[in-house]
Amino acid sequence: DAKTTQPTSMDCAEGRAANLPCNHSTISGNEYVYWYRQIHSQGPQYIIHGLKNNETNEMASLIITEDRKSSTLILPHATLRDTAVYYCIVRVGSTGGFKTIFGAGTRLFVKA
Amino acid sequence: DGGITQSPKYLFRKEGQNVTLSCEQNLNHDAMYWYRQDPGQGLRLIYYSQIVNDFQKGDIAEGYSVSREKKESFPLTVTSAQKNPTAFYLCASSTWAGGKNIQYFGAGTRLSVL
Numbered sequence: 001d002a003k004t005t006q007p008t009s010m011d012c013a014e015g016r017a018a019n020l021p022c023n024h025s026t027i028s029g030n031e032y033v034y035w036y037r038q039i040h041s042q043g044p045q046y047i048i049h050g051l052k053n054n055e056t057n058e059m060a061s062l063i064i065t066e067d068r069k070s071s072t073l074i075l076p077h078a079t080l081r082d083t084a085v086y087y088c089i090v091r092v093g094s095t096g097g098f099k100t101i102f103g104a105g106t107r108l109f110v111k112a
Numbered sequence: 113d114g115g116i117t118q119s120p121k122y123l124f125r126k127e128g129q130n131v132t133l134s135c136e137q138n139l140n141h142d143a144m145y146w147y148r149q150d151p152g153q154g155l156r157l158i159y160y161s162q163i164v165n166d167f168q169k170g171d172i173a174e175g176y177s178v179s180r181e182k183k184e185s186f187p188l189t190v191t192s193a194q195k196n197p198t199a200f201y202l203c204a205s206s207t208w209a210g211g212k213n214i215q216y217f218g219a220g221t222r223l224s225v226l
Contacts, residue, residue: 034214043116043202043217044155087154091213100215102147102155 004088009107012082018075020106022088025069031091033064035073036102037084044087044102047073078110115139118203118218125190125197126226133188133221135203142207144186145215148172149200158201161186190223198225 005023012018024033034049048055048062050071055062061074075082087105119134137144143162147155157170161180175194180186186205190197200222204215 032212036215041200041220041222043204043220044215046214046216049212049214100145100157104152104154 003101004090004103006086006088006103006106008104009109011109011111012075012078014080014110014112015077018078018082018108018110020073020075020086020088020108021070022073023070024088024090027068027090033062033068033071034089034091035060035062036087036089037082038087038105039081039084047086078108080110080112082108083110084108116203116205116216116218118201118221120221121219123221123223124226125223128192130189130191131223133190133201133203133223135186135188135218136184137186137205137216138184139205139207139216140183141205141216142183143205144180145204145206146170146176146178146186146188147202147204149202149220155202158188197223199223 032049032051035047036044038044048057048060050062050064064071085105085107087102091100117136125131145160146158148158149155156172158176159167159170159178161167164180164183167178167180175191177189200220202220203218206213206215
């Protein structure tokens with residue numbers, strides 16, 4: 001699975017959009033981008049994933065660049081409850097290779 | 113409600129003792145995983161199982177053992193050979209569907225050494 005690079009931490013004002021970047025310059029053509037988040041002392045929670053098209057669900061939007069070497073997770077209206085560590089992961093979608101590498105992630109602080 | 117149940121939430125181990133962490137899922141997922149998380153760090157894969165009666169070592173399997181006798185259950189034993197077992201342990205499950213491999217996590221077990 002390709003390696004990802006994320007900033008260590010970010011701040012965001014409550015009610016504003018939080019834009020979390022991720023670099024995955026060695027991503028392969030069949031690797032998906034996944035985002036999870038982990039609120040303190042809980043298990044990680046799936047947010048969204050995509051292959052090459054932008055994706056949106058009830059939690060967030062995922063913007064993937066045309067060359068697929070980077071992506072951005074967007075939380076459109078951040079709340080205090082969005083304070084968490086956000087993990088960007090790339091992995092093959094539907095073949096073997098169950099190893100998933102969760103790096104240190106980005107610690108997002110949403111401030112009132 | 114469907115999900116992953118880990119127990120206990122907190123566990124204490126004495127020196128030289130083996131302890132077993134429980135993980136049960138009712139999501140009908142084929143694959144299950146155990147991760148270890150140290151303070152301020154990401155998750156590291158200990159063991160994973162793609163199907164009943166089969167499991168594979170992850171990146172840090174030494175000092176740990178698992179079994180997968182039932183689809184719903186994937187217990188992790190932390191043996192006395194694991195010299196630094198204090199950590200947060202997370203169990204997850206997943207299935208392949210439509211190109212997705214979304215992992216669903218339990219609430220975790222926090223293990224400490226007395």
